[in-house]
Amino acid sequence: MSHLATTEAPATPAPPAAPSKATGQAKPPSDEGRVFNVFSHGFLFLWGALVTIPLLWAVIQSFKTDTEIINDPLGLPEQWLWGAFGRAWTKGHIGEFFINTIVVLIGGVTLTMLLGSMAAYVLARYPFRGNRAVYWMFIAGLTMPIYLGILPLYLTVEKVAKALGLVEVIGLNTHLGLILVYVAYSLPFTIFFLHAFFRTLPSSIAEAASVDGAGHVRLFFQVMMPMAKPGLIGIGIFNVIGQWNQFILPTVIMKDEDKRLLTQGLLELATNARYETDFARLFAGMTIAMLPILAVYLVFHRQVQAGLTGATLK
Amino acid sequence: MSFGRARFITGFLFAPILLYAVYVLYPYAQTAYYSVTDFSGFSPDFAYVGFGNYVELFEDEVFLKALGHNVVVLTVFPVVTILLALFFAFMLNVGGRGDKAGVRGVRGSSVYKFIFFFPQVLSIAIVAVIWRRVFQSNDGGLINSLLMAMGLVEKDKPLMFLAEGESVFPPITIGNFTFEAPVVLVCLILIAIWGGVGFYLVLFSAAMQSIPKDIFEAATLDGATRVQTFFRVTLPLLREHVSVAWVYLGIAALDFYALVVGMTPGPGGGGPNDASQVMSSYMMSNAFRPSRFDSFAFACAMGVSIAILTLLLAAVQLRVTRSRDKLEF
Structure with a gap:
């Protein structure tokens, strides 16, 4: 969707009917936008991590030895083994x-x-x-x-x-x-x-x-x-x-x-x-x-x- | 011509109808039929027993417990999933450039959608392998080892997760029913939410994108902030979608079979001590591991009850949530 947004941006001029209002509001919405941007990326990133970390973690286990899986569940494999x-x-x-x-x-x-x-x-x-x-x-x-x-x-x-x-x-x-x-x-x-x-x-x-x-x-x-x-x-x-x-x-x-x-x-x-x-x-x-x-x-x-x-x- | 047309229609419909009737409709009818008999599943001699199985079903301790668990799932899982999905859809759509809240997305919104949605296409086996290990009740589990590394959990006192049958709140007893939320059931609900949020996020997000831009422009002109726009404009327009999501999640909450079988201890799942038993898992394990001579018929009565409850729930939910005045754009 983001690529759509960039192509559409110039095609939507500010409505001519309300120039005064638009200028009067020019500052608050952009600030608001930035705050929201950080805020929303924060939450979205967090959920993204919750989804991907268990998946990646489980995939990484397939490259470890059993001793590593049992004793060092969080670590990366010392050697990436394909035998499993x-x-x-x-x-x-x-x-x-x-x-x-x-x-x-x-x-x-x-x-x-x-x-x-x-x-x-x-x-x-x-x-x-x-x-x-x-x-x-x-x-x-x-x-x-x-x-x-x-x-x-x-x-x-x-x-x-x-x-x-x-x-x-x-x-x-x-x-x-x-x-x-x-x-x-x-x-x-x-x-x-x-x-x-x-x-x-x-x-x-x-x-x-x-x-x-x-x-x-x-x-x-x-x-x-x-x-x-x-x-x-x-x-x-x-x-x-x-x-x-x-x-x-x-x-x-x-x-x-x-x-x-x-x-x-x-x-x-x-x-x-x-x-x-x-x-x-x-x-x-x-x-x-x-x-x-x-x-x-x-x-x-x-x-x-x-x-x-x-x-x-x- | 007309003869050819009739032959064509018959020819094209014959195989689909035959397969559907034999493998879908006939078993449905058989379930309903066996549920009023004492059929064991093997012996060809069985008798009509009326609605006795149904009466016994609602006196069966484990079935009532399982039903109670389904009710707990039903009250928590759909609401949390919908709220999270709406929240993330809101985050995807109100953040980002431009002042026409709700029409753009934050940068990379399709990447987020790609990741969030992915658990939806994973089979129960994959989910089970991953989450059994994440929730493992010793220092080999992901959460336990993380908490131990942070010093929050002692090494010899790991969190039990799927092996814990204690309720997270004191059980509430109403007549025959006891409502409780064993830890193991809460873990299953968390996994279901993990898998489901992305799907409903995509659903709601698509709905938000389909709202005409001039509605948002009008709201912005009137001086509405992004938050106001979301709650006053976007959300009311999503009513129909939320209603559909609720029905689907409600149906899923009455199921939960795959998660119980895949994740929980005990033969056929449902453990410890039936703390994670739901109606469908009890039905399946009852039919295949006979505990009484007419267990097959008894399990069939459960199957019919599950179907009736599911249909009732869907009908009620649709009635409650369908708006009388539908907005077309």
């Missing part, structure tokens, strides 16, 4: 968890976006009997806490897979099984958001394409999807963060040791830290888990902030 990262990746199973998470995330977000935008598009632009009922059925899911369904969900996943004879494919402890559950729980929000987005797209282009003989499916994939790109990116990032950090669903569905996801596996390491001797490994695992989300945030922080907060107000 390798140990976390292999012995701490962070590598396995990481790959499981990536597989589920790619499948989950792709399928959520595809099915979500299909449903949102039809609901937003094709009036038919029952349209509103289907829309509200999805929206109702937004208001329900996940605890309402979490216990029988486990049984449902098991039963559905058994009934279809696909226990190895979409049953408990399978990537695809978890992906389908992720998609189902991400749909209400995705549809809600994209529904609003598809409504704002102009219908003239759609009409022109349809006159040119494009079918409904082609119209959707070749005309509407490209036009909806900003909305798709916004909600896509939202789903990436949400599904990357998801924790309750995998705890219920992925019970097998080698099928665990990152959040789940790392939390397990943290809770069992009492019986653990390799503290640096735990912090290194945490650092590894933080890097992808930090990268996404560095690149897309504007979209993330606007998307998450904007979505709240819809």
Whole structure:
């Protein structure tokens, strides 16, 4: 925002109607401004420190020896050791968890976006009997806490897979099984958001394409999807963060040791830290888990902030 | 054409509706159904027992304790988070150059927003690894070692933080309910505030930026100071946003599951001695670590109760805070 302020500064001349008042007040506001500046930077800096210090401190622990972590928690490592990262990746199973998470995330977000935008598009632009009922059925899911369904969900996943004879494919402890559950729980929000987005797209282009003989499916994939790109990116990032950090669903569905996801596996390491001797490994695992989300945030922080907060107000 | 259209609509809606119905709606319905039975979670033989589970639920000591903890979180967490977020949004927007308070930001406001918001995108596992160590109850913890280095805490008497179940104020008993704020719960609330302030700061700050400049210019012309402008102009215009924030924070306060599981002692979290138990954590640990033969059904009754309480709270909050006259600009 600050760069905006500097470009706008010359473009806003003092209102001509009140020259006397403006000169009469010229001094107090500028003093007031300076005091506020010091004051606000002070408080803002303090909170910034409260946010960053625990984060940085924890990251630094991954470069220390265990003796340093226990005996000198505040100091910097005498030697910056990278070994803990390798140990976390292999012995701490962070590598396995990481790959499981990536597989589920790619499948989950792709399928959520595809099915979500299909449903949102039809609901937003094709009036038919029952349209509103289907829309509200999805929206109702937004208001329900996940605890309402979490216990029988486990049984449902098991039963559905058994009934279809696909226990190895979409049953408990399978990537695809978890992906389908992720998609189902991400749909209400995705549809809600994209529904609003598809409504704002102009219908003239759609009409022109349809006159040119494009079918409904082609119209959707070749005309509407490209036009909806900003909305798709916004909600896509939202789903990436949400599904990357998801924790309750995998705890219920992925019970097998080698099928665990990152959040789940790392939390397990943290809770069992009492019986653990390799503290640096735990912090290194945490650092590894933080890097992808930090990268996404560095690149897309504007979209993330606007998307998450904007979505709240819809 | 019309046949093709119908086929198109059905084709596009089929998979989303199927997935949603099977994995979301069906489990919801099952929870409601099992909550009036004595289903154990395993045995296929179970019977309808009416609303007995619900009656027992509100006689269950631990559940009432957990509910009380949720109420404590609900009274503290949203208010503090909103006040801090408003305060920092105020600091971001009133400081800085120029006399049109509220429209500019202080220098580097996007850097502050970048940092403040970051905890919001961290998973519970990362938060747990960091804060378990920060609050660790010996000289290896960040806060304890800092205080010991400053000589404020003796080495053999570290602060207990997450292992402390004592209430910070004397417990208040009203009928069946006991309201208390164990130290461990206060620590969890602090972490939640740490994570949440940035999000609401960005929300409020964006709202402040969207207020038209001429409103501030008019206020400045009338001789209003920055502080006056904030309280008389900016804040009333943010009413809608504060209301939404309150609803969201209220819902989060009735949850708190991830923090309890991630941070607190005991199997499935909630310790020491249920001092940090909240409704959702009690529900989850009850279902998976059976303490009674119909524990699954009992946990389902908790799930339904949590849902009803959450919906009631959101409805009440919206009713209380939604302004009758909405200002459009």
